[in-house]
Amino acid sequence: MRFVLALAAAISFFAPVAQAQTPQTPVSGPCADLAKALGFIEATKKTRFQDGDGACSITQFYVSFGSYIRYRIDEAIVRSPELFTGDVDLKNAVGGFILPTELDISVTGFVLAPETGSALNDYIIETQSEPLDLHLAYRWDRDTGALNLADLGVRTRDGSAITMAAMASDVALTQEHLDKLEALPGGIEQLIFSVEDASFFASLVSPALLGMLPDDGDPRALVASYQKVAVTLIDSLPGDSVSNNSKAALRDFVESFPKPTGDYTVQLRADPPIPFVSLQPSDISELLGLLATTELTVTHTPEE
Known part of the structure; x- marks a missing residue:
């Protein structure tokens, strides 16, 4: 959601x-x-x-x-x-x-x-x-419920940006x-999420995520353990929905956290649409079930 x-x-x-x-x-x-x-x-x-x-x-x-x-x-x-x-x-x-x-x-x-x-x-x-x-x-x-989100974005004066576009139905x-x-x-049919300069994205998101870690342990060890779990999840994504290249791009992002670099684009297509009420899965198996009905493409352009 x-x-x-x-x-x-x-x-x-x-x-x-x-x-x-x-x-x-x-x-x-x-x-x-x-x-x-x-x-x-x-x-x-x-x-x-x-x-x-x-x-x-x-x-x-x-x-x-x-x-x-x-x-x-x-x-x-x-x-x-x-x-x-x-x-x-x-x-x-x-x-x-x-x-x-x-x-x-x-x-x-x-x-x-x-x-x-x-x-x-x-x-x-x-x-x-x-x-x-x-x-x-x-x-x-308003009659059909078709929603075209052309752009929802945050941009800096030096060209960094976080943008999202989407198509949804029955909204x-x-x-x-x-x-x-x-x-x-309603449900989502298409979504494109783009990050131009992942370091800008990290400056907004990483502090909030790191702030959720317990303060009585080694944060580096905790981040490494979460990265390992995330990579395992990425590797288990269904091949029919997520290509090996997309998995590699996702791994690049996870393994570089909390300081990712370069540009990332995530594109999702769902047919039939994914109901909004289903976009809060209760466990990993439910998440994998949702992804199995979609086509997910992720690209990473390294920083020059």
């Missing part, structure tokens, strides 16, 4: 309670109404709302989910003809919210900007935070279903 959770996380990025960091003249219009309805935005005197044809642009603002979970954003552009045609009451959009059938969100200059209580610490953290660009683009047929994106992702209807 990884791609659905990631999609929901990216979409929820545009949702809680708007605040004003600095008192200012009230702003009206579809763009400002959307910001107020979907929340979390801290506007400043530098913040600008600009309405366009089926689009909305907000510049120089903060996103806050609390003092320590706070970010500064240079610009966010939301494109969705359905949201800006007047058919949706943006001032009251949260209650019973149904996601639009077409949505494109581009966020540039996304940096950490916490309020720790120390102006110096806040300044150091913000200036040392590497700006990221985020992007979400999808189309959803319902109502608030009721998004509140219960573990029971989300």
